[in-house]
Amino acid sequence: MGYYDSTVGWYDNQISNNRQTITNCNNRIRACDDDIEELRRLKIRVADVDSAVVTAANNSTTKVNNLPALILNPFSLLKMNFFSNFLDVIKGPEHTRARKGVESAVAKIDAKIRELQREIETLQGQIQQCNGKINSLSSQRSNYIAQVTAPKPEPAPQPAPKQEETKAASKSTSKSSSSSKSSSSKSKKK
Numbered sequence: 102m103g104y105y106d107s108t109v110g111w112y113d114n115q116i117s118n119n120r121q122t123i124t125n126c127n128n129r130i131r132a133c134d135d136d137i138e139e140l141r142r143l144k145i146r147v148a149d150v151d152s153a154v155v156t157a158a159n160n161s162t163t164k165v166n167n168l169p170a171l172i173l174n175p176f177s178l179l180k181m182n183f184f185s186n187f188l189d190v191i192k193g194p195e196h197t198r199a200r201k202g203v204e205s206a207v208a209k210i211d212a213k214i215r216e217l218q219r220e221i222e223t224l225q226g227q228i229q230q231c232n233g234k235i236n237s238l239s240s241q242r243s244n245y246i247a248q249v250t251a252p253k254p255e256p257a258p259q260p261a262p263k264q265e266e267t268k269a270a271s272k273s274t275s276k277s278s279s280s281s282k283s284s285s286s287k288s289k290k291k
Contacts, residue, residue: 104246112242119231119238126224126231133217133224140217144210151203154196 104250106249108245109242112238112245116235116238116242119235123228123231126228130221130224133221137214137217140210140214144207147203147206147210151200151207154199154203
């Protein structure tokens with residue numbers, strides 16, 4: 102396994118935490134992608150409903166407009182009035198409100214999709230940040246282990262003194278010891 106101490110443990114813990122953050126971010130990205138896909142399917146269904154309402158209204162308008170011409174009796178005027186009111190329902194304010202409701206639903210779906218896409222971008226940024234931290238921590242950990250486990254250099258041997266230096270040193274020590282003897286003998290005489 103190699104060298105291990107509390108500092109190495111701290112590096113390992115930090116690396117593990119960043120890896121867990123990456124895993125959590127990836128899981129959330131998958132959930133956001135699933136939600137976006139579901140919202141896109143919902144948007145298609147809402148658009149299909151809107152299209153069906155418009156088509157039905159157009160078809161009904163055509164049929165209602167053609168009906169009075171088919172009816173040739175004294176009650177034609179009454180029936181014409183009825184079908185005109187019917188057209189108001191099909192193409193009138195209720196239809197307009199329904200269409201605006203569909204448009205509002207589509208706008209809300211689009212807004213939610215954009216929100217989820219921004220969240221995915223944020224999560225991808227966090228993943229990049231964590232990968233950078235992991236690389237940095239791994240490098241610091243390796244450098245620390247290399248520094249701690251590197252063989253300690255032995256102290257460089259002191260060069261042996263030259264013979265002349267040795268003689269000079271011994272003379273100076275003998276002089277200083279003889280002068281100290283003479284000064285100590287002088288102090289005894291007093």
